[in-house]
Amino acid sequence: MNDARPVPGERKTVFLLASIHGDAVDLLKADPRLDVVTWDDARIENWRDEADAVILRGLDLRGDDIRAARRLKVIGRHGAGVDSVDIEAARERGIVVLNTPFENSQSVAELSVTLMLAAARRVVQAHHLVRTGGWAEGRKGRGCRELYRNRVGFVGYGRIARLTADILRNAFEMEVAAYDPKLPDSVWQDQTGVTRVESLTDLFASCDFVSVNLPRTPETTGLISQQVLAAARPGLILVNTSRGGIVDEPALAAALADGPIGAAGMDVFQQEPPSPDHPLLSLPNFIATPHYGGATQESLRRVACSIARETAQALFGQATEYYRVA
Structure with missing residues (x-):
């Protein structure tokens, strides 16, 4: 001592x-x-x-x-x-x-929304087309989606998730669902306008967007598994601004390449920084940021x-x- x-x-x-x-x-x-x-x-x-x-x-x-x-x-x-x-x-x-x-809750929540928007509107791909002479092709907006009145699910519904949900409800009238078995019933009772979902597979199957907002523990490591990803609604957009290792990265790469995940944005990786040959980094429907969710001035x-x-x-x-x- x-x-x-x-x-x-x-x-x-x-x-x-x-x-x-x-x-x-x-x-x-x-x-x-x-x-x-x-x-x-x-x-x-x-x-x-x-x-x-x-x-x-x-x-x-x-x-x-x-x-x-x-x-x-x-x-x-x-x-x-x-x-x-x-x-x-x-x-x-x-x-x-x-x-x-x-x-840093507000800045992480804002990045979660940013990644959803960037993935839904294919901002990185569009930027590349503009830079490489593909203006006309970019204007077609192939694969672009709206957040407006779509359904967003949260894996973990703590402070950052709730701030993110408030932004999405107020700005885009999104329907909100959440999975968080650790959240006390007394807290759930105060969450008006949120659908409580009892399983991860049900959350992924019923949502257009999913945001991961959990700490990394032995229990949560690998929680977003191949089985969970396979249950996703076709075209689902996944965002993780919490901790690396919660999402099974090889499984996500496969789900992005062959479906059903439409796009993903991650601020965190199991190993940071990820290696240049990480399979996610070569996928056109994947966006990465360098674990800077809380790094606003x-x-x-x-x-x-x-x-x-x-x-x-x-x-x-x-x-x-x-x-x-x-």
């Missing part, structure tokens, strides 16, 4: 293991209780020996590193997912683990300032239950 307790007047050292928004760095440096070591400082390599807290973004923090960092009391994760942190190793040491589950500032504040509070024994993972 890590039995260290905050000592009044004692300065603590926070290591920023990756770059974060400058406003958050300024916020930490303005705290007279803190010594802040940024990602570009030569001292960064000493974090295992000197860090009382670390803030990480897009990096793995494995058990060996956590156990080696004897002074470490707080781990702040820039973003919602904590699958990059060995939570059990942190618990063994009594280290507080924090994340920022809500600050506004979101990056919100996330960074939030995790900076929460990390400092936890480091000095103040309550942080709202964002506490462990």
Whole structure:
């Protein structure tokens, strides 16, 4: 166990293991209780020996590193997912683990809608035709679809999914369905205008668009399987902005090449970055973005300032239950 307790007047050292928004760095440096070591400082390599807290973004923090960092009391994760942190190793040491589950929700929801629109209107293919002299062919709009009054299904119906659904309902009058066996009945009761679907195959069979909005866990890895994809309504458009590995990528490639999936857009992959010869990347009805759903200017500032504040509070024994993972 890590039995260290905050000592009044004692300065603590926070290591920023990756770059974060400058406003958050300024916020930490303005705290007279803190010594802040940024990602570009030569001292960064000493974090295992000197860090009382670390803030990480897009990096793995494995058990060996956590156990080696004897002074470490707080781990702040820039973003919602904590699958990059060995939570059990942190618990063994009594280290507080924090994340920022809500600050990037709007930007991820907007990307989900963007990918649906881009896939439905074949934007990437149309852009290629314009660049290569295929203007006349592009104007035919072959295979293009509307979102308007079509049915969208959500695999997982948490905060981001609900924000996405609100955009789609308000802008396109879409009918909304969702599959989420983990969502309590009390929450379902508040979801007016949403059809609760009891199985994944029923969701895929009854929807024109499906958005995946789940964390990656052993239970959800490979959840969108060949069997689920085979049940899809012909021409269904699939979007995943949550975590790689939830969608079976070889199965999706086959379903895009031979049906029934009409198009797909993914911001996440099982292995990131994907290899250049990944089978999905060669398909004309597939769109990829580089795991940047939360990477808007506004979101990056919100996330960074939030995790900076929460990390400092936890480091000095103040309550942080709202964002506490462990």
